[in-house]
Amino acid sequence: MRKKTISFELQVFETMDELGPEDKKLLQSAIEARKNAYAPYSKFNVGAAVLLQNDVVVIGNNQENASYPSGLCAERVAVFQAGAKYPGIAIKSIAITAMSENHMVDSPAAPCGNCRQAISEYEFRQKEPISILMMGEKGEVIKCNSLSDILPLGFNNTYL
Numbered sequence: 001m002r003k004k005t006i007s008f009e010l011q012v013f014e015t016m017d018e019l020g021p022e023d024k025k026l027l028q029s030a031i032e033a034r035k036n037a038y039a040p041y042s043k044f045n046v047g048a049a050v051l052l053q054n055d056v057v058v059i060g061n062n063q064e065n066a067s068y069p070s071g072l073c074a075e076r077v078a079v080f081q082a083g084a085k086y087p088g089i090a091i092k093s094i095a096i097t098a099m100s101e102n103h104m105v106d107s108p109a110a111p112c113g114n115c116r117q118a119i120s121e122y123e124f125r126q127k128e129p130i131s132i133l134m135m136g137e138k139g140e141v142i143k144c145n146s147l148s149d150i151l152p153l154g155f156n157n158t159y160l
Contacts, residue, residue, distance in 0.1 A: 012143075039062055048095065094119065
């Protein structure tokens with residue numbers, strides 16, 4: 001038997017003011033998208049903004065449904081919209097932010113497993129990393145350089 005270690009580094013910024021201009025603008029777009037989330041059941045609003053290689057920003061927010069599995073997360077709304085509207089244009093980065101009407105979200109909100117898998121498909125297909133910015137309602141911002149950092153050993157079409 002042999003052991004294998006999987007590790008990655010995250011960048012942690014105390015506030016979004018420490019970010020570079022491009023990342024700060026993208027995160028601000030996610031905050032704006034979050035304001036229009038449809039989350040009457042969970043009261044947990046999420047906004048996402050996708051920056052494409054052509055410098056276009058595509059936004060998304062969570063869309064809930066009384067039949068819970070029928071809703072969709074902000075990240076997938078944004079990524080799927082980018083893929084539909086700008087096919088073949090690579091995704092550079094994604095910013096995600098969340099807030100709750102029930103309590104202060106002061107730690108970064110990471111994508112759920114389904115969203116990680118969906119984003120992974122794009123990263124694998126474009127053969128370029130997609131950086132991920134994550135923030136709660138306030139507080140620190142976490143940045144990882146690739147979706148594969150937060151989804152090691154991901155599933156892709158080579159297994160099919």
